[in-house]
Structures are given as C-alpha cells and as structure tokens.
Amino acid sequence: MAEVKKQLFDYTEDSIKSLDWREHIRLRPGMYIGKLGDGSSPDDGIYVLVKEVVDNCIDEYTMGNGKTVEITIQDKTVTIRDYGRGIPLGKVVDVVSKINTGAKYDSKVFQKSVGLNGVGTKAVNALSNYFKVASVREGKIKEAEFERGLLIKEHKERGTDQNNGTMVTFIPDDSVFKNFHFIPEYLEKQIWNYCFLNAGLRIIFNGKSYVSKNGLRDLLEREVNEDERRYPIIHLKGEDIEIALTHNNDYGEDYYSFVNGQHTTQGGTHQAAFREAYVKVIRDFFKKDYDASDIRQSIVAAVAVRVVEPVFESQTKTKLGSINVDEGGPTMRQFMQDFLSRELDNFLHKNQPIAEALKKRIEQSERERKELAGIKKLANERAKKANLHNRKLRDCRVHFNDEPPVKGKEAFFALQKESTIFITEGDSASGSITKARSVETQAVFSLRGKPLNCYGLTKKVVYENEELNLLQHALNIEEGLDGLRFNRIVIATDADVDGMHIRLLVMTFFLQFFPDLVKKDHIYILETPLFRVRNKQETIYCYSEQEKQKAVKKLGGKPEITRFKGLGEISPDEFGNFIGDEIRLQPVILDHGDHIQHLLEYYMGKNTMERQEFIINNLKVELDATDVA
Incomplete structure (x- = not known):
C-alpha cells in the first residue's frame, strides 16, 4: 500500500505533460478570452471571438488596405470578410493553427496594431465547432x-x-459556451466603436452600414444627447492621440478609453x-x-491613443499596463500632459463661451x-459601523476591484x-441564494422591503437613507466606478x-x-423558473408557459x-442550478437615444394620462392552465 502511495505522489519526468496549442486553449479558455458566459454580458467569450477576428481586419485597414468589413451573424454562425491584402496563401493554415505565427511580430509591417501576439484567431479556431478560413490574393x-x-x-x-481579402466563418463550440446567444445591441456597440476609432471605415453588419466621419466626436454625440450637454463637444486630435469631452448633468465620471483600437473597459x-x-x-x-x-x-470623455507594442494586463486587453508611448519616448503620463497643456489650453482660450460654461459646471x-x-x-460613519456587522451584505472573496496576484493573473x-x-x-429569498451561491x-x-423612489431627488437622499447608503458602500461606487467591487449587479426579485x-x-x-452602471452594462435581471416539470426519471425547469408545454410534451x-x-419557495439545492453555470441573466440595456431623465419621468414620475394609456394598451393577463381548471 505504501508503495502504491509513493507511486501516486512521485514527481518524475512522466508527471510533466506538454499540451499542444489547441488542447491548451480548450483546457484553459479563460486565459485567452476571459470568461465564457452565454452571451448575456458584453464581455462574454462569444463577443471576444468576434472581436479577435475583426481586430485583424481593422489592422489591415489601419495599414491602408481595404475600407470595408462585412460581418454576418445568422443564428450561431459568424462570417467576417475584409478586403485587405489577404493572408499569404502558403501560410493560411499556419496563421490560424500555429501559436506564435503571424506578421505582427514584425513592427514594420503592423505598427501600433491591436492583435500583437498571434493568438487571437487560433483561440477562435480551437473554441469553434466549425471554423473555415479563406484567403484571396x-x-x-x-x-x-x-x-x-x-x-x-x-x-x-x-x-x-473575388477581390483580395480574408474571410473567416465559425460556429462557437456549444460545449464550451453553453446555451449561448448573440445580443445584437452588444455587437452594434462593438461595431460603432470600431467606426469611431477608424473614421472612414465602413462596417456592414447583417446588411446595415455603419460609418463615422468625425471619430470620437461622433461617439460622444451618440452617447450624450444634445440637450444633456452643458457645452459643445471639445474635440482634439494629434499624432497617435484623439480626445473628445463634454460635461452633462449626471453624477460620476464617464470614460470611453481605447488603445490601438481596443476598447479598454x-x-x-x-x-x-x-x-x-x-x-x-x-x-x-x-x-x-x-x-x-x-x-x-x-x-x-473619450480618449484614444496609439502606441508601439502596448502591454495589456490580460490577453483580453481590457486594461493597459505601464508603457512608454514609443520606444525610448515619453511615458504615457508625460505624453498626455504635454498634449492637453498645449491643445486643451489653446482651445479654451479660443472658445471663451465654452470655457465659461465649463467653469459654471465646476x-x-x-x-x-x-x-x-x-x-x-455622518452617513459614512454610520455605514462604517454597520459594515462591521452588516446583516444586509453577505460578501464574497474575489472582487472586481481587487489587485491581481503576481502569479496566476489570467x-x-x-x-x-x-x-x-x-x-x-x-x-427568505436572500437565505436561499446565500446557501446556494459560490462564496468565491x-x-x-438583502433589501428590507420596497426601497425609496429616487426619481427627481438629489444625491443627498442616498446619504439620508440608510439602506441606499449601505448599498452604495457595498458596491463601493461613492467616488465613481473605479472602485466598483462587482462586475455584475443582479436584481433578483419575485416575478x-x-x-x-x-x-x-x-x-x-x-x-x-x-447611470454609468447601466451604460457600462453592469446591471442585470435574474431570470428564475416559473415552473418545475418532472417525472421519476427527469426534472425540467421552465421559464415560460411555452417552455412548460414543451417539457410536458417531452x-x-x-x-x-x-x-x-416566489424566490423563497425555491429550495437552496434547486437555486444552485439557477445561479451557477446555467444562470440566465437579462441585461438592462439603454437603447440609443434614450434620455435617462425623460425615461424616469415617464415611468417613475407623476401618474400622467400618457402613462395610464400606455398601461391600458399594453396590459396582458396570462392565465395558468391549472388556474383555469
């Protein structure tokens, strides 16, 4: 027996295993594309797959090759076509299936590009049920x-x-991305960012054309309605840098930052x-x-810079590390300081009305x-005492704002x-979720009951209302989103x-x-099943009447x-199914052009005739078959 134990724990040459590139990607997909997910979150893996392929098309455009990119997504099949130079025909297989193969190691060919390490399309290939690449030269x-x-x-x-260029078709692997679906709004946002950062580039997505003439100015015009701006957008451009900014009436700071075309969220x-x-x-x-x-x-504000060989803190490139702008050149801090000291100062001197409006806002x-x-x-002192034994918050171990360890960053x-x-x-609901959740x-x-209707109130109420103040502290958003402790804020209430x-x-x-929590896609609604249908062999949870009928038939x-x-009726064991790998989340998405204060006034303001008519016209009564019986 001792000999068997010794053999089990021996550390020999046989213990060392070498995985080939695809095995490594499939075993550790998080290292290459971040989290997996089902598509309900904008940083889920299926969107990263699309981005990795499009990034290559953008790099071609940046180098002056091809002004149009076509993206088609039908159900779960993605096709992306550019009109650049095309992959050299003898290297078509190697470029999408051999790690450390690519042109971007030669900075003369691809200067200041997005995809630097030659991993992107290999990851897409390894994580797809089907992958096809075609190059025309x-x-x-x-x-x-x-x-x-x-x-x-x-x-x-x-x-x-056919015209020169590259076409990639892939279907994400549904054994990796379980129950996945593409949300068009997330893809549209990705596509618009590409266009804002590459003025003149045309992207055609499922037949609809996207193009920007004025770069980051267009981004802010799209994101901030004209009547919300305190002064006209300030738009500054220089070599390898572009900045657009304005102020509105919202609380907090709102940034859209980019490096070499990559949205550093x-x-x-x-x-x-x-x-x-x-x-x-x-x-x-x-x-x-x-x-x-x-x-x-x-x-x-929107800030975009281009640098040679940027250092990102992860493969998904969502955060830029410490770098110099150019080899041997100034630090990013010096570069930004020099640019704004010259350009923003000049702009404000030449545009006194804008300077005056800015001063009034400050x-x-x-x-x-x-x-x-x-x-x-006083409120913060109360919250500090409450946090020592805060029964409202059952915290977890890993937070969105934690500093990464030296090892195991990915x-x-x-x-x-x-x-x-x-x-x-x-x-009762919080008890079930607490018992079933991942403590990690x-x-x-837990809310005490119905929270205060905050429409039309000033931020003073957040500090006067203990529950809202504790929620603000739990999220760590008092000073803005930089310290946000949770990537996903999920509202879990009865249906x-x-x-x-x-x-x-x-x-x-x-x-x-x-509002930035909603704009930056951090707010979700938890979907929980309405029905459980089971026999002795199988249990099926259903989220709608249609799913119930299908389960009964099956x-x-x-x-x-x-x-x-109600959530309190679902046992902790069952709840584990609904907040684990099979979690269903409905993202809260603001439609383009939505004016937040108008929305709040309509839904949460005084009970107007307009709202009464909307309710009457849209009221639906669903009767359960068992209720009818």
Missing part, C-alpha cells in the same frame, strides 16, 4: 476547414474573380494619465485650485459637494469577471407585481445617481407540475 483563393482546432480539409489553390495608464492631466490644465487655465472631484464631476459641482459634506460624513481576471452581487427582497465570486445584498415594482425602484436608484404521461410564485 491576386486572383487565387486558398481555403482550409477545421473542427475544434483540428484541420479536417485543406483545399487546393484555385483561381477566382477597465481603463489603465492612458485613462489615469488623462484624468490627472485634465485636472492640472483646468486649474492652470482658470488659475484656481479647484478640487479634482469638482473638475471631473459629470465629465463624459462651480455647481463645488456647491453641491459642500452642501453634502456634513450629512455625507485565472484571477476570469474570476473577477464573474464577481456578482445579487440584490434580493426579504430574508457571488455576494448577496409578481411587488417584485416588478421593487425591480423598477432599484433600477431608478441606479439610473438617477449611478416527458409524456402526467408529469408533476409545480408553479413557483
């Missing part, structure tokens, strides 16, 4: 087909009258450098030592901050993306009238005081049907 075409990274057919070169050195340099330039221009928070309060923020100072201090980043807080109503990445915040009302009140709180006979009327 000078009247010849070469194609290759793969399944889960394995070459199944390499076609011979043949003649063609978690910011990084370029965003930090902008925030610091902007404050210094404003202080110098007005010759007044304004508080930094007053200068940046309500700012909406001084308004200053007055509001001073009015809040006293009550804020795995840690994947966990950070999974960090979730469930906002529940009452003790899932926290629970009855009271639950819907609580859901609306919580969403009103976020839209009124922290099981046959007379299966047992249970109607869940």
Whole structure:
C-alpha cells in the first residue's frame, strides 16, 4: 500500500505533460478570452471571438488596405470578410493553427496594431465547432476547414474573380459556451466603436452600414444627447492621440478609453494619465485650485491613443499596463500632459463661451459637494459601523476591484469577471441564494422591503437613507466606478407585481445617481423558473408557459407540475442550478437615444394620462392552465 502511495505522489519526468496549442486553449479558455458566459454580458467569450477576428481586419485597414468589413451573424454562425491584402496563401493554415505565427511580430509591417501576439484567431479556431478560413490574393483563393482546432480539409489553390481579402466563418463550440446567444445591441456597440476609432471605415453588419466621419466626436454625440450637454463637444486630435469631452448633468465620471483600437473597459495608464492631466490644465487655465472631484464631476470623455507594442494586463486587453508611448519616448503620463497643456489650453482660450460654461459646471459641482459634506460624513460613519456587522451584505472573496496576484493573473481576471452581487427582497429569498451561491465570486445584498423612489431627488437622499447608503458602500461606487467591487449587479426579485415594482425602484436608484452602471452594462435581471416539470426519471425547469408545454410534451404521461410564485419557495439545492453555470441573466440595456431623465419621468414620475394609456394598451393577463381548471 505504501508503495502504491509513493507511486501516486512521485514527481518524475512522466508527471510533466506538454499540451499542444489547441488542447491548451480548450483546457484553459479563460486565459485567452476571459470568461465564457452565454452571451448575456458584453464581455462574454462569444463577443471576444468576434472581436479577435475583426481586430485583424481593422489592422489591415489601419495599414491602408481595404475600407470595408462585412460581418454576418445568422443564428450561431459568424462570417467576417475584409478586403485587405489577404493572408499569404502558403501560410493560411499556419496563421490560424500555429501559436506564435503571424506578421505582427514584425513592427514594420503592423505598427501600433491591436492583435500583437498571434493568438487571437487560433483561440477562435480551437473554441469553434466549425471554423473555415479563406484567403484571396491576386486572383487565387486558398481555403482550409477545421473542427475544434483540428484541420479536417485543406483545399487546393484555385483561381477566382473575388477581390483580395480574408474571410473567416465559425460556429462557437456549444460545449464550451453553453446555451449561448448573440445580443445584437452588444455587437452594434462593438461595431460603432470600431467606426469611431477608424473614421472612414465602413462596417456592414447583417446588411446595415455603419460609418463615422468625425471619430470620437461622433461617439460622444451618440452617447450624450444634445440637450444633456452643458457645452459643445471639445474635440482634439494629434499624432497617435484623439480626445473628445463634454460635461452633462449626471453624477460620476464617464470614460470611453481605447488603445490601438481596443476598447479598454477597465481603463489603465492612458485613462489615469488623462484624468490627472485634465485636472492640472483646468486649474492652470482658470488659475484656481479647484478640487479634482469638482473638475471631473459629470465629465463624459473619450480618449484614444496609439502606441508601439502596448502591454495589456490580460490577453483580453481590457486594461493597459505601464508603457512608454514609443520606444525610448515619453511615458504615457508625460505624453498626455504635454498634449492637453498645449491643445486643451489653446482651445479654451479660443472658445471663451465654452470655457465659461465649463467653469459654471465646476462651480455647481463645488456647491453641491459642500452642501453634502456634513450629512455625507455622518452617513459614512454610520455605514462604517454597520459594515462591521452588516446583516444586509453577505460578501464574497474575489472582487472586481481587487489587485491581481503576481502569479496566476489570467485565472484571477476570469474570476473577477464573474464577481456578482445579487440584490434580493426579504430574508427568505436572500437565505436561499446565500446557501446556494459560490462564496468565491457571488455576494448577496438583502433589501428590507420596497426601497425609496429616487426619481427627481438629489444625491443627498442616498446619504439620508440608510439602506441606499449601505448599498452604495457595498458596491463601493461613492467616488465613481473605479472602485466598483462587482462586475455584475443582479436584481433578483419575485416575478409578481411587488417584485416588478421593487425591480423598477432599484433600477431608478441606479439610473438617477449611478447611470454609468447601466451604460457600462453592469446591471442585470435574474431570470428564475416559473415552473418545475418532472417525472421519476427527469426534472425540467421552465421559464415560460411555452417552455412548460414543451417539457410536458417531452416527458409524456402526467408529469408533476409545480408553479413557483416566489424566490423563497425555491429550495437552496434547486437555486444552485439557477445561479451557477446555467444562470440566465437579462441585461438592462439603454437603447440609443434614450434620455435617462425623460425615461424616469415617464415611468417613475407623476401618474400622467400618457402613462395610464400606455398601461391600458399594453396590459396582458396570462392565465395558468391549472388556474383555469
């Protein structure tokens, strides 16, 4: 027996295993594409797969090759076609199936490109049920087909009258991305960002054309309605840098930051450098030592830089690390400071009305901050005491704002993306979720009852209302989203009238005081099953009447049907199914052009005739078959 144990724990040459490229990607997909997910979140893996292929098309455009990219997504099949130079025909198979193969190691060919390490399309290939690549160069075409990274057919070169370029078709592997679906709004946002960063590029997505003439100015015009802007958009451009900014009436700071065309959703050195340099330039221009928070309060800014060989903190490139702008050149901090000191200062001197409007917004923020100072201090002291034994919050171990460890960064980043807080109503629901949750990445915040309707109120109410103040502290968003502790904020209420009302009140709180949480896709609604249909062999959970009918038909006979009327009725064991790998989340998405204050006034303001007519015209009564009987 001792000999058997010794053999089990021996560390010999046989213990060392070498995985080939596709095995490694499939075994550790999080290292290459972040979290997996089902498509309900914008950073889920299926969108990263699309991005990795499109990035290559954008790099071709940046180098002056091809002005159009076509993207078609039908059901679960993605096809992406560019009109660049095309992959050299002799390397078509290698480029999509051999790690460390690509042109982007030669900085003369691809300067300041997005895809630097030659991993992107290999990851897409390895994580797809089916993957096909075709390259057209000078009247010849070469194609290759793969399944889960394995070459199944390499076609011979043949003649063609197609234009030069590359076409990739793939179907994500449904054994990796379980129950996945594409949400068009997320894809549209991705596509618009490509266009804003590459003025003149045309992207055709499922037949609809997207193009931007004015770059980041167009981005802010799309994101901030004209009547919300405190002054016209300031648009500054230089070599390898572009900035657009304005102020609105929302709380917090709103940034869209990019490096080499990559949307760095978690910011990084370029965003930090902008925030610091902007404050210094404003202080110098007005010759007044304004508080930094007053200068940046309500700012909406887009910042894009291009650098040689950027260092990202993860393969998914959502945060820029410390770098110099050019080899041997200035640091990002110096570069940003020099640019804004020259360009923004010049702009404000030449545009006095805009400078005056900016000054008024800063001084308004200053007055509001001073009015809040006293009550804020008392509220924070109360919250600090409550946090020591806060029964409302059952925290988790890994948070979105945690510093990554020295080793195992990629795995840690994947966990950070999974960090979730469930906002529940009452003790019974929160009790079930608390028992079933993953202590590693899932926290629970329990509401006492119906929260306050925050529409039309000032931020003073957040500090006066203990429950809202504790929620603000649990999320760590008092000073903006930089310290946000959870990537996903999930409203988990019953699917009855009271639950819907609580859901609306919580969403009103976020839209009124922290709209960036919604704009940055952090807010979700938890979908829980309405029915359980089972016989002795199988149990099926159903989220609609249609799913119930389908389950009954599948099981046959007379299966047992249970109607869940509240979250508290679902046992912790069952709840584990609904908040684990099979979690169904409905993202809260603002449609383009939505004016937040108009939305809140319509749904949460005084009961107008317009709203009464909407309710009457859209009221639906669904009767359960068992109720009818």
